[in-house]
Amino acid sequence: MCTRGYWMWGLSRRVSLPGGFRYGPRRPLGVHRYLCNFPHSPRICIIGSGPAGFYTAQHLLKHHSKLLVDIYEKLPVPFGLVRFGVAPDHPEVKSYGADSKRELGIPGEELPGVYSARDFVGWYNGLPSQRHLNPDLSNETAVILGQGNVALDIARILLSPIELLKKTDITQSALDALVHSRIRTVWLIGRRGPLQVAFTIKELREMLQLPGTRPRLDPSDYQGLGDIAKDLPRPRKRLTELLVKSALEKPAAKDCARWDQANREWGLYFLRSPIQVLPSKDGRKAAGVRLSITRLEGTGDTAVAIPTGQVEDISCGLILSSIGYKSVPISPAVPFLCEQGIIPNCMGRVTGYPGLYCSGWVKRGPTGVITTTMTDSFETAQAMLEDINSGALSWSDPKPGATAIKELITLRGIQSISFSDWQKIDSVETARGQKIGKPREKILDPEEMLKFACH
Template structure:
C-alpha cells in the first residue's frame, strides 16, 4: 500500500511539474523566445543577426521610429562614401529572415511603452543610437548659422527632421569645431564640387543649396594637438586629395611629431606620419594639385572656442578661441589646458562637431543624464532583468561600424547565454502579436519590410530620373504614401 501511494504521489508530482513547465517554461521542442530590438541602425541589425544565428527558434521584432530602416548607414554615412552603405545588403538579408520582423513608423515611449514590450517579449534590446548634440555652452551659440554637424549631415542625407534646416552658405568661410570623422565629412561636403556630389544619393535640396554656395575656405578646429585627433587616415587622405582644394597644415604645428611616430601603435603611426609629411614634406603631386586649387581647408590645433562674435546685423562675425597647452605623460591622451592667449577666426558659418549623446525615450529605462547613455554592464542594463543595450546608446558615440558590429554580436551572444542559463525565464510570450493590436487601436500606420521595399523602389526610380543612385523621400507622409504603391 505504501509503495502504491508513493507511486501515485510521484505520478502526480510529475504531472504537476510537466504542467508547470508547459505553462511557464514551454517544452524544449515548442518554446519560442521573442526579442524586441529598438532601433534599426547597425547596432540593432548586428544584434539581430547574432540572435538569429545563435538560437534556432528565437524571433526578433525590430522597432523603428521612422518608416524606413538602416539608421546611421542611411542618414549618417556621407553620400560620397557609397561603399560603406553596402552593409545594407547584409541587413536586408537579415530583415528578410522568416524569424525577423521590421516594425517601422513606431515611436517607443509614445506609440507603445516599454512596459507593453516587457509583457510581450522575453528580452528587449535598446539600440537606438545617439540623436542629441553636445553643446558648446558659450556666448553666441544661438546665433543664426551656428549649426550642429549632426543636423547638417541629416540635412544633406535627407533625414526628415533636418530637411528644412536653415543653412546660409552665402559667406566665404566656415569653421568646423571638432577633430573627428564627422568634422571632416562636413568640411569635405562643403568643399566638394557639386558636379561630383550630383552623382551620389545626396538629397536634392542640399545639392541645390551647395551649388549656390560661396564657401571657399573651411577651418577645422580642435582643442588638442595632432597626436590626439579623432579622425582616421582615410578621411584625412580624402581631404588632402580633394578636387580643386588646397590643404593647409602649418609646419610648426606638426614638425615635432616626426620623431615620435615610431613609438605609436600602427593605425595612429600611419595617421601621424601623414599629418607630418603633409605639413612638413608634401609630395610634388600635392604641391601641383594645391597650386591649382580654388578652395582650401586648414587644420587648426590647440584652440577652444570661448565665444561666437556677432556683427551689427546679429550674424556671425568670428569665433573667438583661447589657445591651449597640453599636459600629461601619455602623449596620446594629454589634456588641453587653456592659456591667457586668444585668437579670432573670421567666418560666417559655424558647425559644432563635438560629439553626440543619447536621450531617454521611456521612464522605464534607466538613464544616465550626465553621460547621455543607458547604464549597463557589458550590455546588460543595470537593474532590469531582460533588458539590454548595444551600440552608442550604451557605449557613447565612439567607434565606427566595425566596432558597432562587434558590440552588437556580443550583446546577441549574451542574451542567448542568459536564456540558456535561466537568467531570462523561459516564459512563452506573444511577441508582436501582443503589440500590433495596440498599435492598430491607436491608429498607428505600421510599416513592415515589404512596405519599405516599396519606398525603396520609389526612391531608386526618382534617382534614375536624376542620374543618381536614389533620391530619398524626406517627408514621412510621402514615405507612407509610397507604401501604397502597387508592387
C-alpha cells in the first residue's frame, strides 16, 4: 500500500502523532519481532508514515485483530508532512503531503528569490532537505502566488510578531532569519476572484486578527458579492460574508485602532496570473513578477480565468509559488498518471494490480485537509478489509516482504531505526525545546538524528 517515502519500523496497535492525532501503539515493535512472533498472520506493508499511512493503519488494526502492519519511511523521523508541512503555529492542523511541487512554467522562475511553498514551508518546519534554503528576506515586499491555506500560512509566518513564533516549534535558524526580516507587505495573488479563493474562514479570520498587521482589501473587488453569497453553500457563504464585511464595512473601533498602528500589511490581489519573474538589473535575482490580468468565464468553482491581454508588474524580492503539491512515481513497477500526479485506482485499489493499494494525495490528488485524508484513508483500508474477508487477497503464497526488505537493507549497509529509536530523537528534541520555552527544537541533520537514535 503506497502513501510516500521509505524507511523502517513496525506498528502493533497504537501510535500518537503530534497535534493530538492519536493512532495508537501500546508497544511499538521492530519488523523482525513481528516475523518471529506472528508467522502466520496476514501482514500489510505501508510505504509512508504521514497521515494517510497512519489513518490507513489505524482502520486496519481496529477492524482486523490478526493483521500486522509494517510502516516504512525514508527519513529517521515519522509523521511525514504532519511534522514538516504546515505552519508551526498551527500544530493542530498539520496535514500536507506529496513529494514534489508544481512548477510555474514561466520565464525567470529559476532565479534566486523564487521558492516553492513546499520548500519554504519545509525550511521553517525543519525538513532536512530544505535546511540550507536561506531565503532572502531583505526586501520589503513579498508575493505569494496562490490563495489557499498554505499561502495564508506562509503570509502569517512572514508577518507574525517574533514573540508569537518563539513559542512554536519553528526551527531556530528560520526564527533567526525572521528576526532580521525586512518584509512589511505580503500580496497573495489569485488568477480568479474572491468567490474562488481556496482558503477557509478560520485561516482568514486569523489573518484579520494578526497583531501588528492590517489587511488591504480593495472594496471594488467585493461589490455585489453580499447578494450572491446568500445562495452559496454554507462554508463558502460564511467565508464570502466575512470578506465582504472586512472590505466594505467600517471596522470596529478596536480593529481600527489596531490597524492604524500596524507596521505590516497583507492583501488579496485577484484576476492576476503570473507570466514572468522579472530579474534585477544585474540579472542575478528576482526583482518582481509580471502578471497577466484575467477575466472569468463561468461561475463558482468551475469559473475559468481567461487572459485579457493586459499585464501588470509588481516589484518584490521574494516570490513564493503556492499553486499546489504533486506526487511523484514511487517505482517503475507501479502505474502512475503523471499529469494528474496520482496512481490510477478505484476506491484505493490500484487498477490492474491486485494486492496493491494507495491512499492520500497519490490516490486523489493534492486536495483537502486532515479530515479529508482521514476519510479517504479509511476508504482504502475498508477496501483492503473487504478483499481480505472475501478471499480476493490470498495469504497462501506470501511474498518475502519484510524478511527480504530487512536482508536488502543489511546487504546495502543502510542504517535502519525502529520506533523506539525515534523516541530517543523525540526526547532530545523535546528537551532542547523546553530549555528555550518551545514545544520542541527539531534536529535538522539526518546524521545527527541517527547519532541519537543509535546511542
